[in-house]
Amino acid sequence: MSERESLRVAGETGSIDVSGLPSTVFGHRALTWWGTLGYMAAEGTTLIVCAVAYLYLQRNFATWPPRGTPLPSLSAATIQVVLMTASIPVMIWTARASRRFDLGRIRLGMVLSSVFALAFCVLRWFELQSLHTRWDTNAYGSAVWAILFAHATLLVVQFFEGATLAAMLFLGPVEPKHFADVDDSCLYWYFMTGAWFVLYLLVFISPRVWG
């Protein structure tokens, strides 16, 4: 009979002694995991609103992007997609290491993650160039800039968090909870990259399919 089961049975009859329970857990057992999930839900909704605005404003134009505005160039955004895809295995590897309390590896993992995030931010700058329009040119410009910026905030947050965590892991003192934090930061990473794959299709591909 598992630890939990015995506790449940105990609870039905009388008092429970929980002194034997662990104090650091991973995944959906941990509070921070649920916190991260909550913020992913809120930020996800934010991105959805931007996408909705993009699609809604599209109905006001005969051509999309509007006549005179060239299609957004693919290069920077595509590199972004490739780079993000490449980063995911690294983060999975880091998450595994954190669950094994492997300090050395998660230090490396967090350094890599902040480097990746920084690269994403730089690429984002070039993506904005590749839109060939300004936010104050017309509603199309406003919509695409809004989408890219909304997602850029995720990148910045991720870089900030990754860098801080890395610094903590090197300078210490390292507490067990930091391993769980690394695990959560990986979870957030999957969300951040996944969100971009969708937005990439929306902003850079969909106008080419049905302009």
Next chain:
Amino acid sequence: MRQTLRVGLFGAGCVFALGCQRETRRFRESPPAATSETAVTMSELQPGPKARDLPVLNPYERNAYGVSEGERLFSAYNCTGCHSHGGGGIGPALMDDQWIYGSDPENIFATIVEGRPNGMPAFRGKIPNNQVWQLVAYVRSLSGLLPKDIAPARDDHMVAGPEPQRTEPLLPKHAFTPPAAEHP
């Protein structure tokens, strides 16, 4: 302690003054005649000894509502016909920092009221003085002579961008096709 308090109060006072001045809506202006036409001297020649010409201060320079009214009147009175939305056309551009007849409020006031050679008509008697002052404030805001928090943001018209950037005029959604109507 008391010092900091005093400073704080003073700061609050300043903010209050500015906030108020920027945000007040002054609807019931004194009629045009009340502010005398001669507030601004149109020529150097004066009878009697030379009077020191005091700088005229425009009541609307620090008032966002006045400036936005000026913006409305600017297109309402068809200034846009010649000056476009500041970009210029038949008339000179107003966005740049070049002023043929001076950039001071009183100069612009004179330009509007008296008119200028080569096409600028005189609006004396046609535009009430307070509206002229509102126009003056707006015109000065076009070339960034007013504080940023008072100058109006973009208008709801098309942006003055290069032609190809613009979108084609929009067809209204659910456009209505008039059925044959009897003529009264």
Next chain:
Amino acid sequence: MSAPVTADPDLVPPAEREGVRELHRQLDRVWRDGPGLRGWLMSVDHKSLGKRYVITAFVFFLLGGLEAAMMRAQLSRPENGLIGPDLYNQLFTMHGTTMMFLFAVPVMSAMGLYLVPLMIGSRDVAFPRLNAYGYYVYLIGGLFLYVSFFLNVGPDAGWFAYTPLSGPAFGVGKRVDVWAQTITFTEIAGLISAVELITTIFKQRAPGMSLNRMPLFVWSILVMAFMILFAMPWVAVDSQFLAMDRLIGTHFFNQAEGGDALLWQHIFWFFGHPEVYIIFIPALGYVSTVIATFTRREIFGYPAMILSLVATGFLGFGLWVHHMFATNIPQMGESFFTAASAMIAIPTGVQFFCWIATIWGGRPRFATPFLFILGFFAVFIIGGLSGVMIASVPFDLQVHDTFFIVAHLHYVLLGGAVFPLFSAFYYWFPKFTGRVLSERLGRWNFALFFIGVNLTFFPMHLLGLHGMPRRIYTYLEGTGWGSLNLLASIGAVTIFVSVVIFLVNVARTLRNGELAGDDPWGSSSTLEWATTSPPPAYNFAHLPVVQGRYPLWSRPLDPPVVTGLRTDQRELLITTLLDAVPDHRHRTPDPTIWPLLAALATGVTFIALIFTPWAAVIGGVLVAGPLIAWGWGKPKPGDPVVTEGIK
């Protein structure tokens, strides 16, 4: 350390008594807020923060009420010269914004933040520092709005801020920007409280409190939190679009450049309608709790109640267009949203009938909280019925944007939220403060409030039908609206008096009200009444073990409890999501000043954003500092520290 199982010194044999006292002292040392102002500012205790949250929200309720009173004074007779259009527009904008964003939603989540941990038998919310941060952001946002208002920079485009009236071309000055940033502040606070509540409810329930034993109040808070999570980002983004249109010249709502004024309305109401249910659903939780206590029987149809709550939560997202029937949307859409709007009457009906059945089957005791619940029934039904009426497109086109709507929404929100809220204040006040509010004043408070509400808002139905539009600062003699408006204004005075009586009641009770003891009502069913009033900093000396849906009613003399949590540092017991089986122990943070500083930095950033977009960059750096310090806590002695190469 092994503490004796019972936490009441008087129930244990003399030999163990000292040990129990020592346990209390120990827990108090660990969980109490620090001394003095510093300790007050550093507090992360859900009770002290929850109390501040409730009080702040109630102060905003009073301010919003004063604005309403001024408007009623202006409208009391035709062609009244008391208030001009400029001030009047600011007044009704402030009133709406205050009541919706600074009072209704915050007070509901605040009650949740205070009560939920007690009700589910835990010692704090999931993320105490975040909780503090959320409160301070909300406080700064509210103060910001009111300071601006007194500087004559109060928003004046309505709490719905329709473009283009609120846009750069017609929304002159910084007034609408103030509104947009206030929204951002309150939305951040709202989202934080939502995440707090969801996590706390999912993971911190006392052992044995499986989902199907969870109190209905906790269920309603859970549904509310989920609605906040998916509704509030919409208005946050919308208001940012508006701010950008005004500050950096984007064209989201500029028809001439392909923007769309209706986009604003769609996004705003996609949040705005769920907002109503975000306010209404926690109130349903109060109603269920109070009814169970004062009829002394369990709520009839527990599963039906929960299903209705969840159904309401979902349907709430499918109605937004019925705020836009007059904007010429396609017939098909109208029919769908009419049907959906009528549909939502069903789950509400189910709950009503279950409550009536409960009362029928129980033995009502007419204490003030129960009186307010009876008031809730009478008032809310009227609002609900007029709500079904305006779901009809043809009828809505007649009364839309008239005083009929004003009457409807006040019947719904006062009936559906404020009556239950007053009931909740009277019911939980002993738990908050340890003293019971006076019944005599309470009855007066209720009677006058009930009369006042009906006197104020019932005539407005007629005014609307007789053609009086909303948001007009005056009306002509010939319209014949004078007498009904005077009646409404008299009603407003009545409401004012009743609220004053409530304040007097609170003041007198705090000074020398009768002491409450653990449970002054004698028939309460939920765990918060199992501890002292007001609760100790650590809520429970031993976390309770729950063995039924109404733990205090089926309670053995020597109830089972949880032992083995560390007493030398702040530790929470985390249980499993569905069955609430103990899973692990969670080290929860000690008091800290950083949330407050982070909130201040956030405030500076948002306010500066009104004047320059670069504030985003500078502010980002400004906020980063406190956040790092926040995250980088020094481990306390006793905390485990990882050394190199741990495997």
Next chain:
Amino acid sequence: MRDWLQSALQPAGPEAARVHALWVFMLWISIIVFVLVLGALAWGTFRRRAPGNVTIGEGSPGERGMKRAVSAAVGATVLVLFAFLVFDFSTGRALTARRTPAVQIEVTGHQWWWEVNYYNAVPNRRVTTANEIHIPVGRPVLIRLNSQDVIHSFWAPDLNGKRDLIPGKESSLWIQADSPGVYHGQCAEFCGYQHAKMAFIVVADRPDDFARWYAAQADTASTPTDSLALRGQEVFLSSPCVMCHSIHGTPAGATLGPDLTHLASRRYIAAGSLPNTRGNLAGWVLDAQGIKPGAKMPPNSLTPADLQALLAYLGTLK
């Protein structure tokens, strides 16, 4: 019957009448529901109970009966809502039925007045007026709605529901009056400082009256004969008036403010907020901001003589 200036409860046209019927139906249903629910509540609360107190939390006898009652109540709710939906949809369909309009009128919202344009195949027979809409009695009239600045809403409760005027999005509305008379209306969407004083009237004329009115409105203003009025015309043309207003037949052709060609024929000035009397007109010309703070009409200072002349001239604009 017509004891209110404007009211949805005194329908004067088929559209308003249908909505009124729907309202009466819903009102009675609501009263019945309200009485039943509160009756049940009162009974449940105050019914006499068996003496002796039940131990707390124990369910009372008759749970099965309660289950039945609640289910029945829910069923009844569903039925009532269904009936409501049927009535509502039938009303909605009837209101949007397409007809051939006797007259087509384009109404444009301005801060804070209504510009009214009558369609006519013959360009110079088109009529432009303000804040006063004349329609032939008993005939369907199509109102096409547009806005120049912010969102307004066109509402004449006696005739039909309201419809928003959204810049750049034309919408339309049918109205029809059963009997001759004056029907008041007002802007119903918050549109700024003078939202309260943005009213209009719909005048339903007998067909011949309407034709006569239309013919008169289509004419240009005749040049005044007496000297005072002539002087007034000069005053008008040499003062700020001409910057915003137009009078057909004179050089004044601005379209910012209401068209004054037939000002004297209108019942109200200042968008339905003042009866069109000489005194009111004088007050409006001199100090409009005192009457409608924030309105776009600037204050004017005229010598008494000029004012008298101007009023005389405006009085000739029948």
